[in-house]
Amino acid sequence: NAGVTQTPKFRILKIGQSMTLQCTQDMNHNYMYWYRQDPGMGLKLIYYSVGAGITDKGEVPNGYNVSRSTTEDFPLRLELAAPSQTSVYFCASSLLPASGLYEQYFGPGTRLTVT
C-alpha cells in the first residue's frame, strides 16, 4: 500500500512552459486535493475532487487546471508557468470530506521552481 504518490519530486521550469504534476492514490479514496505550500503561508487549496469526473476550485485556482478520469489519479496542470507558481505542491486524499473525522493523507510533495 503506497498511499499517495507524487511525481516528479523536483522540477525547474522556465517562464511560460507547461507541465503536469502527477498524483496517484491506492486507498480507493473518493476525495482528492491539491495544495500549495509557501513559506509562512501554510497550505492553500488549489483544486479538489469528490470523485471521478467531478472537480471544483479551492482558494487559489488561477493558473492551474485539473482532471479526474479515475478514482486513483488526480493530475494538476500548469499551462503557462509564472514565477508566482514557485512553491511546494502537495496532493492529498481522504475517504470522505475533510470536515469529518477522516484523515487527509498527503503525498511527499513536488518542489517546483519557475525561473
Add this chain to the structure above:
Amino acid sequence: QQQVKQSPQSLIVQKGGISIINCAYENTAFDYFPWYQQFPGKGPALLIAIRPDVSEKKEGRFTISFNKSAKQFSLHIMDSQPGDSATYFCAASRPGANNLFFGTGTRLTVIP
C-alpha cells in the same frame, strides 16, 4: 484572508520542556480542528484532532485544549523530544465543507 491564525511562527524548546502552539479562528461554523505534523521533505500527517463538544483531548504526550467561547485552540507537547522537531499546522473545517483551512505553521525545534 487567513481563516485560521497560528502563532508563534517558530519555537525553540529544551528537551523535556513543554511546547505550546496557539490557533484562533473567527468562523463559528467550524466544528473540526485537526493538527498536522510535517517533517522536512515530507507531506503533513494527522497528529491529533478535536471536535468542539469537548474542551481537551489527549493522546500520549500531545494534548489539544479547546476554548469555544474564545474561539481558540492550542497544541501542547509535554516532555518535548528532539524527534518532535517538525512544522505543526492547525486546521479547521465546517460541516459540509470539502476542505480544510490551514494555519500558517509553526516550526518547532527541540534542543537536546
